[in-house]
Amino acid sequence: MDGIHDMGGMHGFGKVEPQRDEPVFHAVWEGRCLALSRALGAIGAWTIDESRAGVEALPPDVYLSRSYYGKWALRLQNMIIARGLAGSDEIAAGHALRPGKPPTRKFAVADVARTLTRGSFDRPAQSPARFKAGDRVRAKNIHPPTHTRLPRYARGHVGVVEAIRGCHVFPDTVAIGAGENPQWLYTVVFAGRDLWGETADPTLMVSIEAFEPYLESVQQ
Amino acid sequence: MTRDDDQDDHHEHGSELSEMQLRVRALETVLAEKGYIDPAALDAMIEAYETRIGPHNGARVVARAWSDPAFKRALIEDATEAVQSLGLINRVGDHLIAVENTPTLHNMIVCTLCSCYPWEVLGLPPVWYKSAPYRSRAVSDPRGVLADFGLTLPAGTQIRVWDSTAETRFIVVPMQPAGTEDWSEDRLAALVTRDCMIGTGLPKSPKDAL
Numbered sequence: 048m049d050g051i052h053d054m055g056g057m058h059g060f061g062k063v064e065p066q067r068d069e070p071v072f073h074a075v076w077e078g079r080c081l082a083l084s085r086a087l088g089a090i091g092a093w094t095i096d097e098s099r100a101g102v103e104a105l106p107p108d109v110y111l112s113r114s115y116y117g118k119w120a121l122r123l124q125n126m127i128i129a130r131g132l133a134g135s136d137e138i139a140a141g142h143a144l145r146p147g148k149p150p151t152r153k154f155a156v157a158d159v160a161r162t163l164t165r166g167s168f169d170r171p172a173q174s175p176a177r178f179k180a181g182d183r184v185r186a187k188n189i190h191p192p193t194h195t196r197l198p199r200y201a202r203g204h205v206g207v208v209e210a211i212r213g214c215h216v217f218p219d220t221v222a223i224g225a226g227e228n229p230q231w232l233y234t235v236v237f238a239g240r241d242l243w244g245e246t247a248d249p250t251l252m253v254s255i256e257a258f259e260p261y262l263e264s265v266q267q
Numbered sequence: 268m269t270r271d272d273d274q275d276d277h278h279e280h281g282s283e284l285s286e287m288q289l290r291v292r293a294l295e296t297v298l299a300e301k302g303y304i305d306p307a308a309l310d311a312m313i314e315a316y317e318t319r320i321g322p323h324n325g326a327r328v329v330a331r332a333w334s335d336p337a338f339k340r341a342l343i344e345d346a347t348e349a350v351q352s353l354g355l356i357n358r359v360g361d362h363l364i365a366v367e368n369t370p371t372l373h374n375m376i377v378c379t380l381c382s383c384y385p386w387e388v389l390g391l392p393p394v395w396y397k398s399a400p401y402r403s404r405a406v407s408d409p410r411g412v413l414a415d416f417g418l419t420l421p422a423g424t425q426i427r428v429w430d431s432t433a434e435t436r437f438i439v440v441p442m443q444p445a446g447t448e449d450w451s452e453d454r455l456a457a458l459v460t461r462d463c464m465i466g467t468g469l470p471k472s473p474k475d476a477l
Contacts (some may be wrong), residue, residue, distance in 0.1 A: 052381060053380055055402065055403065055405075055406045055407070056403065056407045057403040060399040060404070062400055063395050063398065063400045063404070063412055063414045063415040064400070066393065066394060067393065071316055071321075072317070074286065076287045076288045076291040078313040078317070079292070079295055079313070080291050081296045081312075081313070081316070081391075082312040083295055083298065085312060086303075086309060087298075087303065087304075092303075095434075099380075102381065111399070114394075115382070120291055124290070124294060127297075132301070132303060133298065137297045137301075141292070141293040141297070142300060143296075143297050145301075146301065146302075151303060153305055154301060154303065154304045154310050155301055156305060156308045159291075159308050159311045159312050163320060164360045165362075165386070165387065166360060166361070167360070167361040167362075168434040169362075183379065184361050196433060198379050200379075212362065213362075217385075218433075232433050232435070234435075236427075239407075239426075243407050247407070248409070248426065249422065250425045250426050251426050251428070252425055252428070253406050253427075253430060254427070254428070255432045256431065256432045256433035257432070260431065261362060
């Protein structure tokens with residue numbers, strides 16, 4: 048989706064403003080919002096790719112005007128309703144008006160430890176890797192209207208495969224409920240001047256983590 | 268809710284703050300009453316991110332890499348395995364990749380599409396890492412971004428930006444400050460800042476350490 052979330056290379060957002068001695072959470076609700084989101088992911092309400100797509104689906108003006116956890120809270124509410132975990136009437140009332148959707152699996156204290164470790168996204172390969180380190184590849188000029196992890200700034204540009212990272216769950220299909228569809232993942236590095244033109248910093252190299260369907264071969 | 272209710276975490280007005288608190292509390296209450304979550308489990312998760320899981324873990328990793336060349340080689344080879352072997356924190360998830368700064372190469376980490384960040388070694392990302400200014404400019408104008416952090420690198424230093432567009436996660440191993448070769452790991456770890464492991468800073472100078 049060519050959305051506002053795909054920010055690499057955009058102008059006009061101003062300076063980066065680090066905050067000294069920043070707290071982990073700036074308000075109590077931020078921590079509750081993060082924990083609720085992780086908990087529902089852990090009981091299988093949604094995958095990480097579906098949850099990213101949930102933030103990307105927010106209208107651009109909302110995306111830009113909300114804080115980070117403000118976006119999470121909106122996403123959480125939207126997805127709770129979309130998944131049928133609770134109704135908007137219940138959220139408005141602030142109380143359950145009906146029993147939970149069976150079979151209910153409760154996120155309990157014993158489940159916390161495993162949520163603190165990232166899951167594995169490695170999957171058995173369905174076919175050999177098409178590219179190897181050193182290959183020149185072009186990021187395809189694609190514009191899927193659904194979730195993708197190929198940033199716009201790389202599309203159409205030629206880079207070099209630096210490493211093969213294994214065969215991983217493919218976000219583009221997971222996010223639309225079309226299965227894990229594992230794909231080879233590569234680190235592909237681009238020269239800054241190929242991405243941004245002659246005025247770019249000549250010392251700049253930028254890499255993306257690119258799934259095989261994002262790439263096409265270039266005459267070596 | 269109006270548009271600017273919560274646009275800036277640092278400047279929320281009391282009424283807006285309570286609006287978000289009420290909204291999230293309503294979600295939590297409904298989900299708890301319907302049997303999906305135990306609020307005590309949320310408490311435990313929040314406590315972990317506020318105390319145990321943070322950049323102090325990454326600092327231990329870097330300090331070990333500086334003082335043990337074999338560990339550094341193992342770290343660059345497979346950071347998930349190497350960090351695991353330190354037994355610092357709970358298990359480290361897959362696909363952690365350590366990238367090393369050298370006198371001619373400076374690495375920076377970004378996620379232009381969302382907020383991907385190596386939580387297990389650095390904790391939750393700071394607001395600036397998730398902000399539009401950082402995400403938009405890190406890949407096109409990294410020296411400008413570094414200037415926002417008060418950092419100027421030699422003009423000839425190559426800059427490599429890693430955009431975290433998949434489930435691989437990156438941590439920068441900065442260069443060890445000169446004059447600390449015989450320091451203990453504890454003293455070295457105190458030099459390692461969060462920002463130097465993202466690539467937007469350098470380690471503290473030995474003379475600024477205790």
